[in-house]
Amino acid sequence: ETGVTQSPTRLIKTRGQQVTLRCSSQSGHNTVSWYQQALGQGPQFIFQYYREEENGRGNFPPRFSGLQFPNYSSELNVNALELDDSALYLCASSMRGQGSYEQYFGPGTRLTVT
Amino acid sequence: DQQVKQNSPSLSVQEGRISILNCDYTNSMFDYFLWYKKYPAEGPTFLISISSIKDKNEDGRFTVFLNKSAKHLSLHIVPSQPGDSAVYFCAAENQGGKLIFGQGTELSVKP
Numbered sequence: 001e002t003g004v005t006q007s008p009t010r011l012i013k014t015r016g017q018q019v020t021l022r023c024s025s026q027s028g029h030n031t032v033s034w035y036q037q038a039l040g041q042g043p044q045f046i047f048q049y050y051r052e053e054e055n056g057r058g059n060f061p062p063r064f065s066g067l068q069f070p071n072y073s074s075e076l077n078v079n080a081l082e083l084d085d086s087a088l089y090l091c092a093s094s095m096r097g098q099g100s101y102e103q104y105f106g107p108g109t110r111l112t113v114t
Numbered sequence: 115d116q117q118v119k120q121n122s123p124s125l126s127v128q129e130g131r132i133s134i135l136n137c138d139y140t141n142s143m144f145d146y147f148l149w150y151k152k153y154p155a156e157g158p159t160f161l162i163s164i165s166s167i168k169d170k171n172e173d174g175r176f177t178v179f180l181n182k183s184a185k186h187l188s189l190h191i192v193p194s195q196p197g198d199s200a201v202y203f204c205a206a207e208n209q210g211g212k213l214i215f216g217q218g219t220e221l222s223v224k225p
Contacts, residue, residue: 004157006157031211033211033212033213035213035215040217040218041217041218042118042120042203042215042216042217042218043203043213043215044215045212045213045214048210048211048212050211055210056210056211056212058212090157090158092157092213094211096211101146101163101207101211102148102160102163103148103160103211104160105150105158105159105160106157107155107156107157108156108157
């Protein structure tokens with residue numbers, strides 16, 4: 001069974017630039033959620049994708065957007081990067097509709113905005 | 115508005131003793147609670163969960179207790195081992211699959 005993978009591991013961007021982060025879900029899972037974890041805080045929900053559609057969104061501006069592909073992998077896009085976007089971005093996969101609430105996380109992408 | 119709170123940023127325990135990590139929540143509509151463990155440079159690892167209709171769930175050395183009237187849950191680790199040293203997050207599941215996390219408690223188990 002393949003776990004959740006994310007790429008890249010880390011990257012550095014300049015304020016105003018755009019970034020795309022990628023996630024491959026655990027085999028057998030059909031739902032992907034994205035979280036932002038700032039230093040010293042717990043992860044904060046950005047949005048969730050199920051069947052290639054956004055299925056719930058947290059308190060993040062529209063410049064945070066995403067995609068889910070037919071193979072259930074996902075992308076997180078952030079436009080017009082701000083310094084406060086510097087954080088660990090976590091992707092989690094789960095199997096919706098099976099009565100299970102557990103989400104399984106990837107190792108994260110460390111984004112630094114300068 | 116912090117719906118899930120972990121009020122102890124850190125906890126230090128001797129190897130072999132019990133570790134008790136606490137978590138409080140405000141929303142009585144949460145229907146599932148989870149504990150995750152996180153090592154540096156890794157994503158959170160799922161540990162154990164509990165449905166809101168139960169008051170206890172046990173898995174090996176890990177037991178989670180839920181007190182709905184107090185809106186409080188706790189994670190007990192016994193016996194504690196040095197490899198348990200990590201940051202522990204409690205999370206509550208909101209209808210629709212959104213997890214709301216606490217701020218985390220850093221557990222240090224000393225040999």
